[in-house]
């Protein structure tokens with residue numbers, strides 16, 4: 650695997666902490682090996698060439714330690730907004746594990762987005778971090794259908810395993826929910842798919858399900874997605890073009906109906922869906938360190 654050097658690792662969240670209460674973003678890898686056909690990180694905004702060819706930032710932990718030492722505010726550090734931190738290479742490289750050890754050492758919180766049950770390897774660290782600061786895990790699930798998941802997320806574990814992963818994390822006391830994103834027009838934007846995800850999420854005792862009920866299609870990301878559709882579902886690309894043309898934000902065609910169904914069903918099962926409520930819920934028990942650093 651190619652290795653690259655980096656000058657910085659952590660960046661302050663440009664959305665305040667309105668997105669899942671995240672204070673700092675961090676990506677230990679460049680690119681991702683999971684091959685999801687819809688991946689937003691392929692868009693040109695992020696300037697990641699050869700996205701599917703993953704590279705590791707070889708001096709990442711060294712830089713991270715210096716940055717953690719220098720931050721006055723021990724906020725929540727996000728892993729994996731542009732690359733899954735438990736990608737296929739992490740098992741050997743253990744960069745994510747190393748970063749979690751540093752997060753624990755310096756008393757920060759953590760937010761992790763993943764589709765992999767390799768995260769269970771690091772349960773010891775997640776539990777230890779939970780005792781001193783906030784932890785939130787988002788398991789990304791786009792369809793309840795394992796066969797469809799295999800097509801659109803070819804190197805990721807099945808959706809069934811991801812529901813089981815949510816359950817295991819919750820049973821181990823780790824605050825975990827489901828990121829139902831993206832919802833793909835013509836493929837996963839139907840009542841049955843959304844309902845099944847909520848039902849299976851409820852069975853896994855998910856704390857929340859968060860969705861925007863749509864997808865993005867930006868430059869580069871769109872080209873990759875359309876090429877994959879041509880292979881998997883010939884003719885479907887033309888439907889996208891006729892409905893969305895060059896739009897970047899593509900809400901599902903039945904947006905209102907599906908959103909209402911989603912909100913009602915989650916409310917019935919007491920599953921959180923609102924961003925502010927999720928942030929208040931996972932941060933409410935915390936954190937001595939945050940309070941101390943504020944003063």
Ligand code: SF4
Pocket residue numbers: 681682683684685687688689690730731732733764
């Ligand atoms: S796991 Fe996430 S970052 Fe990796 S290809 Fe899939 S959507 Fe992109």
